[in-house]
Amino acid sequence: MNPEDQFNTLRERVSQIDTTTSRARIERNLREAWEQHRAPRSRFAWTRFLVAPLSIGALSFATMLMTSTSQLNYEPQAILTTDSSQTTSYSLVDPTVGGSDVAEKSVITNNLFDGGTYTENGEQKSVLSSRASLSITTKSDLLSGIQSLRSYAEAHNGVISSISAYTSYGSFEAILPLSELQGFEAQLKSLDTTHSFKTLTYYVENISAQVSRLDDSLKTLRSKLDSTNTQLNSTALSASERTQLEEQKTSLQNNIDEASTERADIVATGETIDLSVTINAFQSFWSGYYYQYDHSTLWGTIQYESCKAVHTLITSASGIITFFIWCVVYSVILIPLYYAGRKVVRKIKVGKR
Amino acid sequence: MSSYQDIDPQIIERAKHDQEAFIQLFQHYADRTLRFLLVHTRDKQLAEDLTQETFITVMKKLYTYRVTDAPFSSWLFQIALNHLRSYMRVKSHRSTENIDQLFHLSTRADHTQWIDFFSALERLHPDDQFLLTLKYIDDMPNTEIATTLGISPNACAVRIHRALNELHTYL
Secondary structure, eight states, X not given: OOHHHHHHHHHHHHHHSOOHHHHHHHHHHHHHHHHHXXXXXXXXXXXXXXXXXXXXXXXXXXXXXXXXXXXXXXXXXXXOOSOGGGOOEEESSOGGGTOHHHHHHOOXXXXXXXXXXXXXXXXXXXXXXXXXXEEEEESSOHHHHHXXXXXXXXXXXXXXXXXXXXXSEEEEEEEEEGGGHHHHHHHHHHHOTTSOXXXXXXXXXXXXXXXXXXXXXXXXXXXXXXXXXXXXXXXXXXHHHHHHHHHHHHHHHHHHHHHHHHHHHHHHHTTEEEEEEEEEEOOOGGGTOGGGSOTTSHHHHHHHHHHHHHHHHHHXXXXXXXXXXXXXXXXXXXXXXXXXXXXXXXXXXHHHO | OOSSOOOOHHHHHHHTTOHHHHHHHHHHHHHHHHHHHHXXXXXXXXXXXXXXXXXXXXXXXXXXXXXXXXXXXHHHHHHHXXXXXXXXXXXXXXXXXXXXXXXXXXXXXXXXHHHHHHHHHHHSOHHHHHHHHHHHTSOOOHHHHHHHHTSOHHHHHHHHHHHHHHHHHHO
């Protein structure tokens, strides 16, 4: 018989086979299987395998965050007054919590009359000691900025105390005549290419009491000197007594000179100001230094908020990446365990059937 | 031309998430699959099991299926063939005990003739066996067989011709 004819016969015979019972049985089993295998029908069905590792990863991540909270809470602080009883600290990181923009507008003073007054030429006078911290952000070179500060200070008859420069900021300290402060500030603002000039602190202290104490001391010393002079003018003195009185007079005169110099210095302090300038290098928008933008203007606010959003996004993204790294680490351990466990469960289920 | 109509692609799409559509899909192809597997296994229970396994695989993998120019039956028979190959790897020789009852054989001469036929068929390469059964039992066109087996239509025609000749020599 020809194979093709045999195949045709076979096809006829096969078509006569009643498949109703088989179909019904298979259909019933398929309906059961449908209920069991409903989940894998999705394109993203594989994601269900990540549930367990992700959950444990999330828990681990949360634990990690909680344990490191104490380290994250640290924030640099600026202390605006040296008087411990009136110490007020503001965050330098975020001006919105009461930082530099507040400091810019406020002048922090002790009660100026607590220090009292001193008398000079019959007039009541007072000496005020002034200190100020200024801050600018510049886009130009940091070192050349500091050099410019130095030349400005010298031009305003200032005395430079210290200069230091780091990667992203520099510090400049000088003593300036009080009358030169405004001129110096005007020049300082020319360096401020980002319009971020800020007076971080302005501290004034009444030190008249020190002058008054020195005046009292001088008065006593002078009366002692007058007394010594009177004794020296006496004729009934032995040679040794005269020598002793001469020495005492020299000593008193030295003390008077020292006290006078000190007094003059203190009085002169009232005419100068201790100035501390921090010059910050401008950081790019993407580096997240959002607090360098002045958000008192509309454009500054836009920059501030945008930069803050980007910074938050970057921080969050790094957190998410860290989270996924944890998940991957845990997945390496958990996924094989998950499959092994599932296999065992299925075997048990099959055994029960 | 094939005597079978391919199923409406909309039913296939619905079958991805709808149980009744899937059962409709099963009903459409159940006979073809079952009979194809029956010829190869000559065991009704085994053919039933393999058909069930085939449709369970279809159920699990249907979300990956995209409607193309090729008919759905090509994709379905690829799955059926994979299950059949797996079975044949384990058991190369199939029983012929039930052929009388299965294929309604009445005479002794008829029985001998069919035993010879199945023995000759088993001597062919498994892919050639599939080619001939798809061609003559399922009445599948060459292009569809070629898609199912992953060969060109020309190669399919040539291989059918050679397989028939080879089968003829064994008979």
